[in-house]
Amino acid sequence: MFIDKRFHPYSLGSFRKDLLSGLIVGVIAIPLGMAFAIASGVKPEYGIYTTIVAGILISLLGGSKYQIGGPTGAFIPILFGIVMTYGYENLLIAGFMAGIILTLMGIFRLGSLIKWIPRPVTIGFTAGIAITIFTGQIASFLGLTGIKKHEEFILNLKEILVHLNSINLFSLLTAGICLMIVLLTPKIAPKIPGPLIGLLVSTLVATICYPGHVATIGTAYGEIPSTLPRLHVPSVNLEVILKLLKPAFVIAMLGGIESLLSAVVADGMTSSRHNSNKELIGQGIANMITPLFGGIPATGALARTATNIKNGAVSPFSGITHGIVVLLVLLFFAPKASYIPLASMAPILMVVAWNMSERKVFAHIAKTRSTDSIVLLVTFFLTVFVNLTSAVEIGLVMSAILFVKRMSDVTTTAKALPNPQHRQGKVETSMVTDTHDCPQISIFNVEGPLFFGAAQTFEKTIMETINFRPKILLLRMSKVPLMDTTGEAILASIVKHFSKSGIVLISGLNPQPESVLKKTGLLDVIGQDHFFEHTGEAIQYGLTQINENKCLGCKHFAFRECKRLSAQEVVENRAKLTATF
Incomplete structure (x- = not known):
């Protein structure tokens, strides 16, 4: 029983x-x-x-x-x-x-x-x-x-x-x-x-x-x-x-x-x-x-x-x-x-x-003078002076909008390069300067959810780089926990524009964004061989795809391999040959 x-x-x-x-x-x-x-x-x-x-x-x-x-x-x-x-x-x-x-x-x-x-x-x-x-x-x-x-x-x-x-x-x-x-x-x-x-x-x-x-x-x-x-x-x-x-x-x-x-x-x-x-x-x-x-x-x-x-x-x-x-x-x-x-x-x-x-909790939230206190007061006054239905509806809409705003502020997209002082060459945004940046490989650290509230900022940052036409666009996405269809659409647009003259590489893709890319077919468009677990592997692959002639005379030395590829090493080799003869 x-x-x-x-x-x-x-x-x-x-x-x-x-x-x-x-x-x-x-x-x-x-x-x-x-x-x-x-x-x-x-x-x-x-x-x-x-x-x-x-x-x-x-x-x-x-x-x-x-x-x-x-x-x-x-x-x-x-x-x-x-x-x-x-x-x-x-x-x-x-x-x-x-x-x-x-x-x-x-x-x-x-x-x-x-x-x-x-x-x-x-x-x-x-x-x-x-x-x-x-x-x-x-x-x-x-x-x-x-x-x-x-x-x-x-x-x-x-x-x-x-x-x-x-x-x-x-x-x-x-x-x-x-x-x-x-x-x-x-x-x-x-x-x-x-x-x-x-x-x-x-x-x-x-x-x-x-x-x-x-x-x-x-x-x-x-x-x-x-x-x-x-x-x-x-x-x-x-x-x-x-x-x-x-x-x-x-x-x-x-x-x-x-x-x-x-x-x-x-x-x-x-x-x-x-x-x-x-x-x-x-x-x-x-x-x-x-x-x-x-x-x-x-x-x-x-x-x-x-x-x-x-x-x-x-x-x-x-x-x-x-x-x-x-x-x-x-x-x-x-x-x-x-x-x-x-x-x-x-x-x-x-x-x-x-x-x-709930007077104590009310006062506590109101004292924060944050977006939460705005939602609190709006909901309160609407409940008293209008009706509960309108108060809850508007309160929820405001909360959703402000939440999206906060989440979009959390999502960042910034250029990065390996730190030569770091033993493993950790990729950091602080490394990029006017005199220290690779013209052929652009690396971006993407952090935070790639959703409709943050997708436009992500696109704007990337598109400004595309105008400089680098050969390789590497997106480090290990800190992107999720992606919605808007984020996928923006990424697809970037891939479409960039693929005309270059290659898109992605490292550290998480399961949820990977699932979205599989469902939409964008993963196959980018190419299975252009996804890497670690950034170092992606950089090594990218260096094999660049135009080495453009490296001659470059003074940026963004990667450890740059000295070999630059004119400086070529000049040193020629000097050695001249001395021999």
Whole structure:
């Protein structure tokens, strides 16, 4: 019988640890699930449904032993925008489509590709999301009334400023109590879930001391049902699919990034190793099934995963337990959640935003004042003032362009000659001067990847030499790790022009560039006998191909053989013959 390796080995002691950890994480997940749902523009129970269904499925089917799945803060701006633009029903369809995309990514083993997203981009949009979440809770924290929600950050900020005179002191007091407890609990009693205690205490204070003076979940959204909703399949057609394709793709990308980042952190905390492709498949299946129960998109939750590990979890059973705990709370205590003030939810989300902001890493990258800091700031500001989709797209494009620029700067092409002071005649670029350069053999050290970003500079440097028409062009390519088709095309152009009056020799060609030249046929055009493993062999061959008459009178003495070939040795021989006769 097949046994998931993530559960092996397992014992009664392991079960007790998973049970305790799952209970603690489940208790923490309840207020967070409701808060994330409300901030996303949907009813709080949808966050609970997501925590139950997605939480159990991600742990059961994913690729990490410790991953806790559910609704997360990173999704808030995306989901809120979708709800505002397309409505809740279409959000479910977009979430289902995102699940399909994630599953396909896992099946086609694309898990490693997401890890290639540059850190400045991920830190930039994460910090931007944190700002959006934090400012989005100010109205609830202060108890402002008459607030209209918008997708645009500036408009939401304007709403707060316009309605600032409607501050509710009871809401401010309630939020302050909850915030104080959330901040102090980890310092006083680290094992106690601060968000839940803060929620309970502030709710009791508001209910007993000033009932009816603050907005609650019940007054804003109605009573939370104490059961899971029936299975519901949204109606879908081609027009809806095409309309929601982009939002679904964004959900899938963000979900994939966050889940794999969370899994990587879990690996670091436990010295374990997750299966990224299996994790994507698990996330995909969870996001396909969760919308059928009214749940919103879910992904790996870093903070809850870390809490799971710190409380002794040893297998995915802790994540399954956390989902069951939330289900039991829903069944027996859901109606009581209607009394929770919205002001109590706000500080919980504000603390989540503060913790996810990566402020120290953000400041560290920004201080470098490099191209990475430019990408970071552009991604951050676009996330806040435009949207996450544009931020990631432009951030990735900028990163790619700047990477190409850096790589092209690394690639160099320079003339070189053997160093006569070196025992083995090491070929160095510093040897070439106006008075020390062979007119018939041009040697070039080519260093760095020969790709589209560097090919033009390579061509320009070489073509300037071709204008002098040397007999031999020797390219030392032992430090060229790779070549793309653009680099091959430029090299082919050089070979074509140079072969009209000379010979191209190549030494030290690496396997990848050699494979490219074989596939394109350029290797045969140059000639198998014109490739050498060592530069010395190539130089010796080149000296046999030069016009020795042109060596007469040459004063450069670029090679050790030059003295024999030059007029100086001829004159010395003639003098000896004259003396003999």
